Amino acid sequence: MADVLELELKTLPLDGWHRARGGRMVPFAGYHMPVQYEGIIAEHRWTRTHAGLFDVSHMGQLLAPLGEVAALERLLPGDLMGMNEARPKYSLLLNDTGGILDDLMITRRADGWYVVVNGATKHADMEVLRSAGVAFAYLEDQALLALQGPDAVAVVAAHAPRVAELGFMQAGAFELAGTEAWISRSGYTGEDGVEISVPAAAAAQVADLLLSDERVRPIGLGARDSLRLEAGLPLYGHDLDERTTPVMADLLFAVNKRRRAEGGFAGADRILHELEQGSVQKRVGFTVEGRQPVREGARILDGEGNEVGRVTSGGFSPSLEKPIGMGYVATTLAEPGSALTLEQRGKLFRAEVVPMPFVQHRYHRKGTI
Numbered sequence: 001m002a003d004v005l006e007l008e009l010k011t012l013p014l015d016g017w018h019r020a021r022g023g024r025m026v027p028f029a030g031y032h033m034p035v036q037y038e039g040i041i042a043e044h045r046w047t048r049t050h051a052g053l054f055d056v057s058h059m060g061q062l063l064a065p066l067g068e069v070a071a072l073e074r075l076l077p078g079d080l081m082g083m084n085e086a087r088p089k090y091s092l093l094l095n096d097t098g099g100i101l102d103d104l105m106i107t108r109r110a111d112g113w114y115v116v117v118n119g120a121t122k123h124a125d126m127e128v129l130r131s132a133g134v135a136f137a138y139l140e141d142q143a144l145l146a147l148q149g150p151d152a153v154a155v156v157a158a159h160a161p162r163v164a165e166l167g168f169m170q171a172g173a174f175e176l177a178g179t180e181a182w183i184s185r186s187g188y189t190g191e192d193g194v195e196i197s198v199p200a201a202a203a204a205q206v207a208d209l210l211l212s213d214e215r216v217r218p219i220g221l222g223a224r225d226s227l228r229l230e231a232g233l234p235l236y237g238h239d240l241d242e243r244t245t246p247v248m249a250d251l252l253f254a255v256n257k258r259r260r261a262e263g264g265f266a267g268a269d270r271i272l273h274e275l276e277q278g279s280v281q282k283r284v285g286f287t288v289e290g291r292q293p294v295r296e297g298a299r300i301l302d303g304e305g306n307e308v309g310r311v312t313s314g315g316f317s318p319s320l321e322k323p324i325g326m327g328y329v330a331t332t333l334a335e336p337g338s339a340l341t342l343e344q345r346g347k348l349f350r351a352e353v354v355p356m357p358f359v360q361h362r363y364h365r366k367g368t369i
Contacts, residue, residue, distance in 0.1 A: 012057045013143045013200035017207060021218055029119035031058045033221055040222035044318045047189060047227060048359075051149040052219035053210055056188075059144055060122025061197060062129075064113040064136035071134045072113060076106070077246065077265045079256035083108045086171045088184050092246055092254050093117070093125055098267025098274075099242035100249065101128060103234070107171055107184065114182070116144070116195075118236045143203035148193035148227070150362065151215040153185070156194055159209060163194065167366035177202065177209040188224065190231025190361045229324060230317050232285055232356030238296055239283060239312040239326055247274035248328065250283045281309060282334040285356035288323035288342065288349050291316070298344040300327055300351075308333055311342060319359045329353070 010031045012018070019025065023034030034055070036043060046052055064072065069080050078091040088107040092100050102121045107114040115136075117125045129136055147156060157164040160174040163183055171184035179202035187193040198206050210216050225235070234240050234249060245267070246255055255275070259265055263272060288294050293316045300309040314325030325342075333340065338353040 012055055013203045014055050014057065014207060017204050018055065018218070023218065023220060026221070028221055029058045031119065033058060034218070036220040036222045037218050040220070040226060041318045043217065043219045043223035044226050046217050047149045047191060047219055047223060048319060049150065051147055051151040051155050051193075051213075051216045052189075052223065053207065053216050054146040054148065054219050054224055055143075055203075055207075056119075056146055056195075057143040057200070057203065058119035060115075060117040060119065060125065061139040061142045061144060062115040062117065062126070062136045063109075063111065063139055064115065064129075064134060066108070066112055068113060068134050068136070071132060072106075073259075073265060075128070075132055075134070075266050077255040077259050077268075077271070078106070079258045080106070080108070080113070082256075082258065085110065088169050088171055088186055090254055092251065093128060094246075094266040094271075095242055096266055098245040098270035100236070100240045100244055100246065101125065101242060103236055103240060103251075103254075105184075105186070109182075120237055139197075141200050142197050143200040145196045145198070145203065145207060145210075146187050146189075146193060147196065147210055147216065148187045148189040148191045148219075150192060152191070152193040153364070155210060155213045155216055156183070156196075158213070166194075168192075168363040177206045179206065181206070185364060188231075188233060189227040190233070190357055190359060190363075191227070192362050192364045226315055226318060229313055229315055229326070230319055230357065230359040231361060232326070232358060234283065234326070235313060244283075244328070245271055245274055245279060247271060247279045248281050248283065278331055280331060281328040282331050283312070283326060283328055284334050284353045285324065285326050285358060286340060286351040286353050287320075287358075288314075288325065288351045290349065291323065292349065293323040294325055294342045294344050294349050294351070298327075298342050300329055301341040301343060301348075302330070302333060303339065303341075305341070308340075317358060324358050325351070326356075
């Protein structure tokens with residue numbers, strides 16, 4: 001069975017590139033992907049202080065005609081009609097009961113709606129779009145790289161100077177390593193940085209160019225996960241799924257003011273009701289006493305030992321040097337300072353609800369230093 005699974009896994013355009021640089025490959029989202037190179041903690045700390053290069057080419061890149069805006073607004077709760085060009089927005093693909101099918105990034109470009117969806121859900125997402133009558137192209141021949149960390153923009157700007165003019169959640173077309181690149185100042189680590197879409201055939205030359213800078217090191221999935229957890233960013237399939245709504249997940253910013261007033265998107269009745277009345281559960285962050293991380297699936301108990309939720313993400317924070325996690329709890333226990341008990345393999349751990357992010361975001365917003 002393991003041999004069959006191995007054969008079914010796809011390879012990234014940079015598969016050989018990762019292996020040549022010592023990347024330890026593991027199955028993830030249907031692909032062979034590098035989980036680490038020199039070690040998760042070292043890679044995590046390097047990204048926080050310099051620049052880490054991530055290969056996220058497993059993610060799905062789609063392009064829909066601009067005329068599909070009404071059809072897209074029936075599936076997403078964002079104000080697409082009011083979006084400015086080259087200003088990416090975080091959004092959610094919803095089902096009819098308000099559950100989250102995926103979280104995604106959408107950008108209005110001159111050539112259409114550029115959408116980036118999660119790798120594990122991209123084919124299901126495309127089927128949802130097709131079923132809803134949305135026309136789109138799957139950009140299967142595009143690779144996606146992310147350069148994250150305080151030195152990231154300076155590294156890219158050495159070869160494409162105008163990148164330095166972008167503010168957080170701004171994007172544009174550039175030339176990098178002799179190829180066309182769509183670059184957005186965004187990412188999934190809480191750090192300043194960019195995400196770079198390039199033709200798959202040019203991915204190696206772009207990666208080589210970036211890695212030639214001594215401030216850049218390749219980073220694997222392990223550090224990507226610990227970085228996004230410290231940043232309080234949810235991971236689809238763990239912290240988000242079809243049973244969670246934007247209100248439960250504390251993603252209210254993704255439900256635009258106009259859409260709240262007008263409705264008309266998938267699951268609007270339930271979501272608008274929860275916006276008014278509140279949800280039964282809410283996603284929270286917590287710190288754990290001691291040094292032992294509490295992992296996904298652990299039960300969350302109240303003071304009387306009643307189960308009030310489950311841990312959805314957990315690990316050791318290299319920046320804070322203590323265990324942290326996310327999970328869903330009864331809304332009555334969602335306030336910072338609330339005491340929780342976590343049960344993992346029959347062992348109990350004390351935890352406390354804390355505000356997220358755990359580590360302050362360092363996004364570059366125009367007008368700030």
